[in-house]
Amino acid sequence: MSLLGNHLPKSQGALVFVTMMMTVCFPTAFGYDSLMMSSLNALPMYKDYFGINDATSNLNTASMWIGQIVSTFSVQYLADTFGRRTCSISGMIIVTIGIILQSAAQNVAMFVVARIILGFGFGIGAVAVSVLISEITPLKWRSVSTGLFFTNFLLGALIASAVTYGSMDINSTWCWRLPSIIQIVPLALSFFFVLFAPESPRYLISKGRIDEASEILAIVEDAEPTSAAVTTIVAKCADETADKRSHFAIWGEMFATRTGKRRMISIAILSCAVEFGGSSVCSYYQSLLLGQAGITETKQKLQVGMVSTIWCLVWSVTGSLMFDRLGRKPMAMGSLLGMSVSFFIMGGLMKAYDDGANISAYGTVALMFIFQMFYSFTYTPIDFVYAPEIWSTKHRAAGVAWYSFVNDSLGLIATFTLSIAMTNMGYKYYFLNAGFNLIFLPFMYYYWVETKGTKLEDVEELFEAAPYGGFGNKFFTPTEIESVEINSEDKFVAEEKC
Incomplete structure (x- = not known):
């Protein structure tokens, strides 16, 4: 007699469908918030209602990061104590509370508190849902499923840009309250599909x-x-x-071993590339970038936002499908190089525009699109591909929580400082950002381990065997098959080791 509930998938195909829907719905709600805030920052009614300036814009936008950072101190304990599925549901309930408060906000303080609660819920959900997906998805679908996890962040961003574009002419606070309320739709769908998912085995x-x-x-x-x-x-x-050690001991183990330190450094490098690579410039502060390029009309900014989101979504889906063909490490290094070159050229165009050259603003916009192509091809989908799969089962929730903590901390710094740096430095900021990106290339080459085609249960052996530097993982051959004699006639069969 089956011990599983009747509502859970009973075939691999049904399970893949449920995990794919989880992959779509939760990140869509998360991504919706990102571009919603970018679009709201361009709405005069929103800015007038809250008295938005550089400081309050940064506070309203970045307060969600604070909640996400706080969540990392509890998510590993919750996921390992109560289960990935229960933790996922808890995060979604907390996000719902945040959406209600944000939609009803009467002042900056209420809006900020709501966004901190939103961030706390999204932080718990992002770790728990991504770990659950990685642990119940068949190997042949794992990189696609986890790659699409953060790719669907862009689907949410596209929906948000369309909603805010449609609501911008509402001559009341509903121009920003309505987009906030609609965020609950993909969240409710996510909750529904998690209820049909099994707990992590x-x-x-x-x-x-x-x-x-x-x-x-x-x-x-x-x-x-x-x-x-x-x-x-x-x-x-x-x-x-x-080994039933405390959760605090698990954190200590992660820093104590050679392979643990290597994983920690790899995750820190990934976080720096994701948050300081320039993505916030082209998402949260896209409106400011377009203004520096010479595009000042609100409608034009929102139109560019929608087109760029579709562009990013296409390249992110493409990248998700290429991880098992090209490998994580080559894609990460190639994209980072392309991002740097794009920013160098973009900075040059902005300098020429500032110097009075007759240059169309759409030259800079074109470079923004090229930058987004490189970033979206690798760094949008890899966000929750690499972090879960480099850790053993015992350390996976803690490892993804560590990635979330570093990522959110750097995201908070970037969100608070970028608009000020972009305003004060002008075109020089893009040169600085491009040069900063190049610093990570040698560290990525030396520390990262290619995980293409590796089962989660073999990842510990993979890291033990991995040399520093190089591409691919042909050096590693898991010993899953042995030959055993079955009779006196010297016939042999291949049998999997247990």
Whole structure:
């Protein structure tokens, strides 16, 4: 008799459908918030109602990052204690409370508190949902599913840009309250599909619920619960999680070992590229960038925002499909180089415009689109591909929480300072940002380990064997198959090790 509820998927195809819908819905709600704030910063009614200046604009926009940073101190404990699925649902409930308060905000203080609550819920949900997806998705779909996780951030951004474009002519506070309320739609859909998702079998194994975990793994692997494929995963996960140390001890372990330090550094490099690479310039402060390029009309800014979001979405989906073909590391380094070259040229065009040259503003816009192509191809989808898959089962939730903490901390700094730096430095800021990006290339080459095609249960062995520098992981061959003699006639069969 099955131990799983009747509402849970009973086939691999149904499970992939549920995980893909989770991949679509939650990031859509998250991404909706990003471009909604960028678009609201261009609405005169919103700015007049809250008395927006540089300081309050940064505070309203960046306050969500504060909530996300705070969430990282609790999400690992919640995910490892109550389960990835329960933690995901909790995060969505908290986000709902934040949306209600934000939509009803009467002053800056209420708006900021609402966004801190939003950030706290999104921080918990982003870690829990991404870890859950990575742990219940079959290997052949994993990089696509986790790659599309943050790619659908752009789907939410596209919806937000369309909604705010449609509401900008409303001559009341509903021009910004309505976009805020609509954010709850993708969140409700996300909640619905998480209810139909099974709990992570890796979490169930850590709690001794082996039979339930085996049933879920049988669906993931499209095999019988007693098959070698399932029992191998159960045995490896049980070994990894056998040491019942405190959650604080787990954090200490992550910093103590050579492979742990390498993972921490790799995650920090990824966070720097994601947050300081220039994405905030082309998203949260796209309106300011366009103004510096000579585009000042609100309607034009919103139109460019919608087109650029579609452009980014197309390249992000393309990148999600290429991780298992090109590899994580080559894509990350190639895109970072392209981003730097784009910013160098963009800075040169802005300097020429400032010096009075007869240059169309759309030359700078074209460079913005080229930058977004490079960024979206790798750094949008890789956000929650690389972070979950480089950690063992015992450390995965803590590792993704660490990535979230570093990423959110750098995002907070970037969001608070970028508009001031862009305003005061003008074209020089783009030269600085481009040069800063190039610094990460040698560190990425030296520390990163290629994880293309590697099972989650083999990642610990992969990092133990990985040399520093180089591309690919051909140096690593997991010992999953051995030959065993079965009779006196010297016949052999291949059998999976358990």
